[in-house]
Amino acid sequence: MxxxxxxxxxxxxxxxxxxxxxxxxxxxxxxxxxxxxxxxxxxxxxxxxxxxxxxxxxxxxxxxxxxxxxxxxxxxxxxxxxxAFARVEALDATTLNCGGGASGILVSSTARDHGIAGMEFLRSIPGTVGGFVRMNGGAYGREVKDILIDCDVVIRSGEIATLPLSELGYTYRHSDLVDGCIVVAARFCGEPGDPAAIQAEMDRISASREASQPLRSKTGGSTFKNPDGGKAWELVDKAGCRGLTLGGAQVSEKHTNFLINTGDATSTQIEALGEEVRRRVREQSGVSLEWEIKRVGLSAPAQTKDDE
The missing domain is CATH 3.30.43.10 (Uridine Diphospho-n-acetylenolpyruvylglucosamine Reductase, domain 2)
Structure with missing residues (x-):
């Protein structure tokens, strides 16, 4: 076809x-x-x-x-x-069944409403269940692997399978899920908690993110994975990249592991700025930062003199 x-x-x-x-x-x-x-x-x-x-x-x-x-x-x-994929429901006193299109905010809020603690960190992950199950998303000391029981995936052939945590091969910001398969649901398990205390922790996380990250900018979240024993933002800062620009793309002044689109940046400029940051960090510290942001699709055709 x-x-x-x-x-x-x-x-x-x-x-x-x-x-x-x-x-x-x-x-x-x-x-x-x-x-x-x-x-x-x-x-x-x-x-x-x-x-x-x-x-x-x-x-x-x-x-x-x-x-x-x-x-x-x-x-x-x-x-x-x-x-249709954004529903979240409680299965029992500590377990949620979550659609692959449900946001981290919806999952954590539903957990709070049912007195389920341990999922507050999802409040700070600006993605959907399908995405953070695939990449073992995490923040504030916890990762998806800490709460996941299993997930339903539709594989490329159209078949559906339920995979337990043990088959996902989780490491830092990585799973063994193959390209083309789509996470359509997942079960998460927490522990009994007080809704007021859960809300207080969610508020703390929200305030911390607001204070330290450029949430009101056009951004892509954490750009690079933290290297073993280090922090990506510190390496970027030490390499003198805070506020560095390329066209409409900029390294955030507020948090140097964030790239932002200041207005009319192209994806080519954003990705090229990220590569320049990687080059400068490697030159300054010897560390090769790995992209955490996923980059997909085809590069734009190169301009010719006639196009300019």
Whole structure:
């Protein structure tokens, strides 16, 4: 099946060709998705992937909070889980069943409402369950691996599987989930807690983030992984990169492990600034920072003299 034949697949949800992705990601930059699929439910997603030619690439998109979509766009199909996947419900006194499209704020708030402690850190992760299960998201001393029981994934062939924590191969900001599979649900387990105390901890986390991170800017969250025994932001700062700019992209003055779009930055500029920061840190400290932000899609075609 040719890529253009994707549109011939019958879906219950919404399938859009050449869909702009910039409005859907935090950086507000980048190109289009060749196809954007917003499934009605898990059955719709499974049926679509089953009919999709095996050579068509598939990528899941959550809130786009930790993502650079390159200016040349994303080939194949981008799957965005909407409201149907954003439900969170309590299974018992300490366990939540969460849809892959549910935000960290919704999960932590639902946990609070049911007196479940241990999930407050999710308040500070600006993404969805699907994203932070895939990357073992974490903050304030906790990670997804500390609370995950298992997750439901739809694999590229359209089959659905339930994977326990032990099969995810979690390490720092990494899992063994293969490309093309989509996390549609997960079960998290906490411990009994007092809703007032849980709210107080969530408030503390929220205030700490507000004070230290450029949350009101167009950003992509933490840019680089913390190296063993160190802090990425300290290395970036020591390399003299605080406030460094490239076109409309800037290293945040407030938190140097954040890149921001000051207005009209292209994804090319944002990624190039990140690479320049990596170069300067490597030159100054000998440490090669690893990207934490996921970079997807194709680079924009190089301009020729005739284009300028």
């Amino acid at each position: 040719a890529f253009e034949s994707v549109g011939q697949i019958s879906v219950a949800g919404k399938l859009t060709a050449n869909a702009p992705l910039a409005p859907l990601v935090w950086f507000k930059s980048g190109g289009t998705a060749q196809w954007l699929f917003e499934p009605k439910d898990t059955a719709d997603l499974c049926a679509f992937l089953e009919q999709l030619a095996p050579d068509v690439p598939v990528m899941a998109l959550g809130l786009g909070s930790n993502l650079i979509v390159r200016d040349g766009g994303v080939p194949g199909v981008v799957v965005r889980l909407g409201k």
